[in-house]
Amino acid sequence: MSYYQQHQAEFLEGLKTFLRIPSISTLSEHKPDIRRAAEFARNELQSAGMTNVELIEGKGNPLVYAEWLGAPGKPTILFYGHYDVQPPDPLDEWKSPPFEPEVRGDNIYARGAVDDKGQVYLQIKAVEGLMKTTGKLPVNVKFLLEGEEETGGEHIEAYVRSKPPRLQADAAVVCDTEMFAPEMPTICVGLRGMVYYELFVEGASHDLHSGVYGGAAPNPIQAIAEILCALKDREGHILIPGFYDRVIPPSVKEREAWASLPFDEKEYTEKEMGARELVGEPGVPLFERVWARPTLEVHGIRGGFTGEGAKTVIPARATAKISTRLVADQRPDEAADQLRAAVKAACPKGVIAEVKVLHSGAPSLTNPDNPFIHAAAAAMKEVFGRDTVYIRSGGSIPIVGVFDRYLGIPSVMMGFGLPDDNLHAPNEKFHLPNFYRGIEAVARYLEILGE
Amino acid sequence: MSYYQQHQAEFLEGLKTFLRIPSISTLSEHKPDIRRAAEFARNELQSAGMTNVELIEGKGNPLVYAEWLGAPGKPTILFYGHYDVQPPDPLDEWKSPPFEPEVRGDNIYARGAVDDKGQVYLQIKAVEGLMKTTGKLPVNVKFLLEGEEETGGEHIEAYVRSKPPRLQADAAVVCDTEMFAPEMPTICVGLRGMVYYELFVEGASHDLHSGVYGGAAPNPIQAIAEILCALKDREGHILIPGFYDRVIPPSVKEREAWASLPFDEKEYTEKEMGARELVGEPGVPLFERVWARPTLEVHGIRGGFTGEGAKTVIPARATAKISTRLVADQRPDEAADQLRAAVKAACPKGVIAEVKVLHSGAPSLTNPDNPFIHAAAAAMKEVFGRDTVYIRSGGSIPIVGVFDRYLGIPSVMMGFGLPDDNLHAPNEKFHLPNFYRGIEAVARYLEILGE
Numbered sequence: 001m002s003y004y005q006q007h008q009a010e011f012l013e014g015l016k017t018f019l020r021i022p023s024i025s026t027l028s029e030h031k032p033d034i035r036r037a038a039e040f041a042r043n044e045l046q047s048a049g050m051t052n053v054e055l056i057e058g059k060g061n062p063l064v065y066a067e068w069l070g071a072p073g074k075p076t077i078l079f080y081g082h083y084d085v086q087p088p089d090p091l092d093e094w095k096s097p098p099f100e101p102e103v104r105g106d107n108i109y110a111r112g113a114v115d116d117k118g119q120v121y122l123q124i125k126a127v128e129g130l131m132k133t134t135g136k137l138p139v140n141v142k143f144l145l146e147g148e149e150e151t152g153g154e155h156i157e158a159y160v161r162s163k164p165p166r167l168q169a170d171a172a173v174v175c176d177t178e179m180f181a182p183e184m185p186t187i188c189v190g191l192r193g194m195v196y197y198e199l200f201v202e203g204a205s206h207d208l209h210s211g212v213y214g215g216a217a218p219n220p221i222q223a224i225a226e227i228l229c230a231l232k233d234r235e236g237h238i239l240i241p242g243f244y245d246r247v248i249p250p251s252v253k254e255r256e257a258w259a260s261l262p263f264d265e266k267e268y269t270e271k272e273m274g275a276r277e278l279v280g281e282p283g284v285p286l287f288e289r290v291w292a293r294p295t296l297e298v299h300g301i302r303g304g305f306t307g308e309g310a311k312t313v314i315p316a317r318a319t320a321k322i323s324t325r326l327v328a329d330q331r332p333d334e335a336a337d338q339l340r341a342a343v344k345a346a347c348p349k350g351v352i353a354e355v356k357v358l359h360s361g362a363p364s365l366t367n368p369d370n371p372f373i374h375a376a377a378a379a380m381k382e383v384f385g386r387d388t389v390y391i392r393s394g395g396s397i398p399i400v401g402v403f404d405r406y407l408g409i410p411s412v413m414m415g416f417g418l419p420d421d422n423l424h425a426p427n428e429k430f431h432l433p434n435f436y437r438g439i440e441a442v443a444r445y446l447e448i449l450g451e
Numbered sequence: 452m453s454y455y456q457q458h459q460a461e462f463l464e465g466l467k468t469f470l471r472i473p474s475i476s477t478l479s480e481h482k483p484d485i486r487r488a489a490e491f492a493r494n495e496l497q498s499a500g501m502t503n504v505e506l507i508e509g510k511g512n513p514l515v516y517a518e519w520l521g522a523p524g525k526p527t528i529l530f531y532g533h534y535d536v537q538p539p540d541p542l543d544e545w546k547s548p549p550f551e552p553e554v555r556g557d558n559i560y561a562r563g564a565v566d567d568k569g570q571v572y573l574q575i576k577a578v579e580g581l582m583k584t585t586g587k588l589p590v591n592v593k594f595l596l597e598g599e600e601e602t603g604g605e606h607i608e609a610y611v612r613s614k615p616p617r618l619q620a621d622a623a624v625v626c627d628t629e630m631f632a633p634e635m636p637t638i639c640v641g642l643r644g645m646v647y648y649e650l651f652v653e654g655a656s657h658d659l660h661s662g663v664y665g666g667a668a669p670n671p672i673q674a675i676a677e678i679l680c681a682l683k684d685r686e687g688h689i690l691i692p693g694f695y696d697r698v699i700p701p702s703v704k705e706r707e708a709w710a711s712l713p714f715d716e717k718e719y720t721e722k723e724m725g726a727r728e729l730v731g732e733p734g735v736p737l738f739e740r741v742w743a744r745p746t747l748e749v750h751g752i753r754g755g756f757t758g759e760g761a762k763t764v765i766p767a768r769a770t771a772k773i774s775t776r777l778v779a780d781q782r783p784d785e786a787a788d789q790l791r792a793a794v795k796a797a798c799p800k801g802v803i804a805e806v807k808v809l810h811s812g813a814p815s816l817t818n819p820d821n822p823f824i825h826a827a828a829a830a831m832k833e834v835f836g837r838d839t840v841y842i843r844s845g846g847s848i849p850i851v852g853v854f855d856r857y858l859g860i861p862s863v864m865m866g867f868g869l870p871d872d873n874l875h876a877p878n879e880k881f882h883l884p885n886f887y888r889g890i891e892a893v894a895r896y897l898e899i900l901g902e
Binding site: 093 | 749
């Protein structure tokens with residue numbers, strides 16, 4: 001029984017402690033929890049034997065930095081992860097409280113279990129294991145963890161943009177993606193970028209009685225509906241002029257590889273998504289729709305009277321949260337300008353519409369033919385006992401584009417999540433066998449790189 | 452100085468006491484306040500010298516009944532009003548707390564000031580004044596007050612539908628409308644009806660990550676947007692098949708009278724509504740749009756993440772509150788069926804849409820050539836010193852249709868509100884000179900009827 005197998009109970013307890021901290025970065029009242037989570041990660045890195053461990057303060061939530069540079073001549077790997085989590089609402093849909101981690105069957109349920117605390121923790125435990133069993137690491141290792149991934153990552157982006165010498169590395173390792181299927185080791189080579197917007201629409205200066213003024217008064221909720229319908233049609237085509245111009249279609253090889261992935265549409269639709277049927281651009285295969293096509297989604301909307309019963313008011317204002325997911329080679333600033341222009345053109349009479357960008361990140365597309373990705377594929381194959389597949393992800397990890405642009409290094413996206421892990425949703429979980437194998441795979445990866 | 456002028460300070464204090472009771476009928480936690488408001492009205496009727504005063508209990512909020520039948524051979528008038536009020540939100544837009552009445556200038560500010568507690572109270576004070584000064588009333592008088600006007604009025608409708616002998620009367624007097632302009636005594640001869648709906652849309656069974664599933668997952672907020680745009684176009688035309696079929700256009704005489712009403716569009720738009728410009732069906736004059744054309748309005752919408760910051764979720768469900776205002780000769784049940792069919796036809800792929808009717812009421816249109824309306828016009832002319840005008844109202848007072856249908860009596864709509872009284876909105880007010888003149892006008896009305 002290996003070191004990693006012997007210490008599973010301990011790893012699980014440590015992870016639970018990490019998950020109990022409600023480090024929700026989008027809600028300002030959780031600032032103290034953000035700090036607690038950062039300090040927890042710092043202490044863990046310290047115990048793991050890393051050096052120069054510190055919290056990097058700045059505008060926003062602290063970054064956690066650590067390094068171990070005792071392998072001169074060997075490559076340097078920069079581990080990235082985030083200790084912040086999404087808000088847990090709707091709370092009443094959780095089977096166990098989101099910040100009281102509960103193991104049910106082979107899974108641990110909690111907000112942040114897989115996104116991304118579980119995957120941050122497995123990186124640390126991999127390094128700790130190597131240190132404890134061999135007294136050193138096979139390569140040089142740095143850690144840079146952030147606490148704003150779910151809300152835009154401005155602090156880490158500003159920090160990396162300043163190109164601090166201590167961040168020099170040969171490749172980054174990002175454990176924040178998922179496996180294509182259970183037991184199928186996966187490396188992600190493409191991510192969607194995104195721009196997240198708040199749309200604010202105002203009609204009259206105050207709420208108006210719909211009997212007295214209905215027929216004359218502008219209605220900002222109806223206006224948002226008109227704007228949304230002008231931005232995207234019923235079939236899922238985005239109608240924003242110029243929006244698709246820079247979209248690079250997947251290669252024939254990629255399309256063929258995706259078409260041969262094992263996939264049960266009924267299972268995916270009904271069990272994983274809990275949906276009645278799939279929607280989206282007709283004629284575009286599913287994986288292309290979710291990995292290689294941009295989207296426009298409305299995430300939330302609020303306006304007028306939403307309490308119990310009836311109130312006959314024409315509200316003064318309404319707001320919506322919207323995002324556009326972007327694919328290579330779309331540019332966030334350009335996409336935001338295009339959306340703003342389209343909203344302006346679609347805005348009906350009598351109301352004003354304002355668009356505010358909350359955050360944005362570029363899409364990324366990595367060439368899989370590089371030694372850091374090959375080593376990761378080999379390590380995962382060893383631990384999982386199956387060939388590693390290359391996929392893309394529809395999600396956004398803006399740091400990948402940032403590392404590429406400012407540090408000039410590729411990101412190796414080894415992810416251990418599963419498709420039904422309920423990221424950003426109630427009952428988020430992490431499949432514990434993947435948590436344990438993730439620790440081993442990361443450790444094995446460092447060993448292979450050191451050979 | 453008349454009795455009514457001598458007692459203004461006392462009337463104001465009594466009104467304030469009534470307004471302090473937050474009798475919000477749409478929020479179930481205010482049930483005790485509803486009862487307190489009903490008991491307040493009962494006690495006031497008692498003190499006014501009415502007999503057989505009682506709360507009529509039933510399914511819903513109590514009705515308040517009172518009678519005085521000491522004028523055999525004279526007509527019988529049934530006063531109607533409601534002691535419940537709309538919710539006060541958005542609270543932060545009130546200049547003084549909604550249930551702490553405050554006099555500023557010539558106005559009293561509070562939720563329910565004019566809709567309808569102030570106008571209920573003035574009826575009671577008119578009767579009380581006649582009793583105190585003459586020891587009797589010039590005609591027979593009955594009161595029937597309800598506590599569910601803002602939430603559908605089911606109790607009163609059921610009660611009236613049962614045609615209790617004690618409700619026999621020659622005409623109803625409804626003080627729940629407004630004057631066309633300050634100093635312009637007004638009788639309302641037409642009301643819009645309405646059907647109030649809740650629209651519920653569901654996509655997946657749980658919230659989904661918009662990165663992972665965006666491009667494949669149905670979005671219920673986008674679906675509501677599509678449904679709203681399918682129900683009404685950008686110009687304000689309702690697109691529901693058959694919806695306009697029964698609409699009776701106003702007569703040439705009515706259109707001419709409306710066109711000659713004094714009206715400052717800039718003042719109405721900018722000052723009264725606080726709007727940038729008027730909207731609605733092109734080519735249809737304003738008064739016709741708000742008095743004689745049906746509308747479809749969305750009153751509230753809610754779905755997904757609406758907190759601070761960003762959450763990249765495709766929500767599982769979203770809801771909206773919608774109403775259709777109806778004009779003669781539209782029928783609520785038929786309109787609801789038409790809307791349901793249109794929602795079904797507009798519902799996009801991947802989601803289900805459910806429509807629930809919360810309440811409904813028929814439109815009404817009264818022939819002004821009857822003695823009860825003539826007497827009211829004369830009484831108002833005397834007290835205000837100007838000719839009384841006949842208008843319609845865009846609002847809905849379902850009881851008017853109910854009295855017509857089950858008691859076979861016309862309703863005389865003498866209203867003392869002003870167009871800028873902020874009904875159903877923050878900073879609702881009652882213009883105090885109208886409150887005082889309203890008391891006198893109602894008293895004078897009863898005297899004229901008794902002559």
